[in-house]
Amino acid sequence: MVEKKKEFRKRDFFYLVPLWLLSLIAPDPYLYHKKEFRKKDLYYLVAICLAPLIWPDPHFHHLMVLAGIYAILSLGLGLFMGYAGQISLGHAAFFGIGAYTTAILTARYALPTFLAFWASALSAALIAYLIGRPILKLKGYFLALATLGFGEIFLVIVRESTDLTGGIIGIFGVPWFSVMGFSFDTYLKQYYLAWGVLTGLFLFSKNLVRSKVGRALLAVAASEDAASSVGIDVPKAKLDIFVLGSAFAGLAGSLFACVMSTANPEAFSLGFTTLIVMMVILGGMGTIYGPVAGAILLTWLMDILSRYQEFSLPIYSVILILLLIFFPDGIGTRLNVRVIYLIGYWAKKKKRDEGKL
Amino acid sequence: MSLLSIETMTKEYDGVRALDRVSLRVEKGNIKGLIGPNGAGKSTLFHLISGVEKPDSGKILFKEKNITSLEPHERAAVGIGRTFQTVQIWGNMTVVENIMAGMDRRLRGGFFSYGFWFPWIRRSEKEALKEAKEILGSLSLLGKWESMASQLPFGKQKLLELGRALAMKPELLLLDEPASGLTLTEIEQLSERISQIRREGVTVFIVEHHMGMVMEIADEIAVLHNGELIAEGTPAAVRRNPAVMEAYLSRGPAGKRERH
Helix, strand or coil: CHHHHHHHHHHHHHHHHHHHHHHHHCCCCCCCCHHHHHHHHHHHHHHHHHHHHHCCCHHHHHHHHHHHHHHHHHHHHHHHHHHCCCCCCCHHHHHHHHHHHHHHHHHHCCCCHHHHHHHHHHHHHHHHHHHHHHHCCCCHHHHHHHHHHHHHHHHHHHHHCHHHHCCCCCEECCCCCEECCEECCCHHHHHHHHHHHHHHHHHHHHHHHCCHHHHHHHHHHHCHHHHHHCCCCHHHHHHHHHHHHHHHHHHHHHHHHHHHCEECHHHHCHHHHHHHHHHHHHHCCCCCHHHHHHHHHHHHHHHHHHHHHHHHHHHHHHHHHHHHHHCCCCHHHHHHHHHHHHHHHHHHHHHHHCCCC | CEEEEEEEEEEEECCEEEEEEEEEEEECCCEEEEECCCCCCHHHHHHHHHCCCCCCEEEEEECCEECCCCCHHHHHHHCEEECCCCCCCCCCCEHHHHHHHHCHHHCCCCHHHHHCCCHHHHHHHHHHHHHHHHHHHHCCCHHHCCCEHHHCCHHHHHHHHHHHHHHCCCCEEEEECCCCCCCHHHHHHHHHHHHHHHHCCCEEEEECCCHHHHHHHCCEEEEEECCEEEEEECHHHHHHCHHHHHHHHCCCCCCCCCCC
């Protein structure tokens, strides 16, 4: 017994060393200072850049490519759900619109992928605008139902209009993503493509949420009456962020089509929509780090569980339920509060007491 | 020239006449009080002015312009700010963000300029933060500027709501029962603050149950009873008005005077 105890202590000590090192970089969650957050971002960025070089495993690379694409998708949905406080169950449809736009433009009309990439965002945004104008007047469950209906209608259209979308079989032969002759043809290159795009969109979203736009969205989520009483145009704020989230989804869909070199209706079903919503909820609402964390977690989880064949879905659902019980407001938020709180607490306590922070 | 004038406004809810041909004027630079027993139609009148509800007939003129058909946020844009009877601060934001969100209509720049964080956006955000802190300072809330608004005690939340309405630099400020739920000292501070707001050139239109406070600070008082305007004038004149005494002392028709 005694020996065991000793062992534990030793191990605890070894855990403490990296934790202490981490605490030097980790932000102090007590205080809300923009400078601190910048440091954290840099830390994450370095981790993202180095991760595929540390693990030079193609399977890991491919998984992280998918995680990056899903993260773009859930980032857009996270803005709409977590900040504006609305709900959308049709987000997969915009992903699909992006994927099909790219597939049709490149495989059929042989346009460069770079052009198709932006066209995907535009078409997704345009359709989101047309759908959003009438639909966003609804609230709560009704909005959920309406967006759900839109997603299903999109699927039916894709399956039935065989000439345009290839029906159930889909479109094959989408070329690799390429910019000015540089082709992203390995998983490693695609990793940097997906995470590069994600980083750009992430910074864009971060600028939005820390400024007037983000404040207006949070105001709309908390009280629409109060928001309009200070001159915030509530329907416009909702529509803007819906269109932006859909444009993100369009970009993600375009990357997805290039990476998978195909677009077929299987990828954009209701199950996929719930997966994205789960990413946002598990990751944490009201933060933009959350959806990214949720996307990585769920992609990785699905991959690990896929080797258990028919047991994978029950295990998956049990894990989701447990996560929701223990992290009700998302791993992103809770991890920030729990782990980084603990790490940062002692290291910065002295500084804080002196009033330097 | 009066800043706000309401002309023969009528509003009905399911056959119950909440407001009956009410005409009212608020002069520029004044503090106007609106009093009346419960169910007299005060809140309805406020909802109609701020645009949450639309009148059945009659019109509202603000600075000689007809604003009857404007949406609430458009009314805010022409310069009408308000607070709510039940506190409606944004609990999901920090105190200073609440004030900054109140400045929304004064901050220029579109969606993309914020996303790309252009230099002028950086500047205007910085100035907004500075100004928000000044407003918080004048409300003595500066000590809590970084805590979440939902964690403030009730009295401070009411102050914050007032600060948010001031942050949009309104010309007319509608205060819906600002003193309800406050302690006596807090009410004193509040009335001082309201007088100061008026000195800064903002016209104030105030609905209040707390008679002492409204009699003290208002230049002019209007009394509503059963949806009709029964008296209007200086506080002293209103206090002596027999119709007002009647309305407050005797019970009106049953059902109209129920207490909450």
